[in-house]
Amino acid sequence: MKRIVGYFLKGLLFLVPVAVTVGVLYYVVNMIDRLFAKLIPGLESPFPGTGLLVTLVLVTFIGFLASNLITNKLLGVVDWIFTKLPLVKLLYSSVKDMIGAFVGEQKSFNRPVVVSLSANGPKILGFLTNEDLTPFGLADHVAVYFPQSYNFAGNLFVFPKEQVTRIETESSQVMTFLVSGGVSGKK
Secondary structure, eight states, rough: OOHHHHHHHHHHHHHHHHHHHHHHHHHHHHHHHHHHHHSSSTOOSTTTTTTHHHHHHHHHHHHHHHHHHHHHHHHHHHHHHHHHHHHHOOOOOOHHHHHHHSSSOOOOSSEEEEEEEETTTTTEEEEEESSSOGTTTTTTEEEEEEEEEEOEEEEHHHHEEGGGOOOOHHHHHHHHHHHHOTTTTTT
């Protein structure tokens, strides 16, 4: 009986992440399909995912426009407007900066570090985000961002430079390790 329970638990460990991922993807594709079917009559397709395909093409087209010199100015006006509206500015700027930190030209999470909390004590993995804190009167400190596990949030702490050590590891590997709570890549 103990062996059967063990097999059942191993089956759950395999199936639950797969089922949740497939379920979420299926839900998102159907939601986008329904949205586009309402917006554009006659768009209904013999295969699911038309909405997702249209969305991918639209996002790519917007990227093309943003890369074009003429339309770049138009998109710059939209950007300027969004950064001037009081409440919209907070949301727009935060989302824009966060997306840019991961996929923009000036990626911010590309310098993984380990921070020593005490001489022989615990250490924390994070990402060096700013080495010049002189404007805050902290010339000998750096800013380190610590993503939270299983979450899209994190905390920013300021440490003396001597407590922060760069590590020679791919930043994507460190991020995956941190966001997974330290369980990704276990052997």
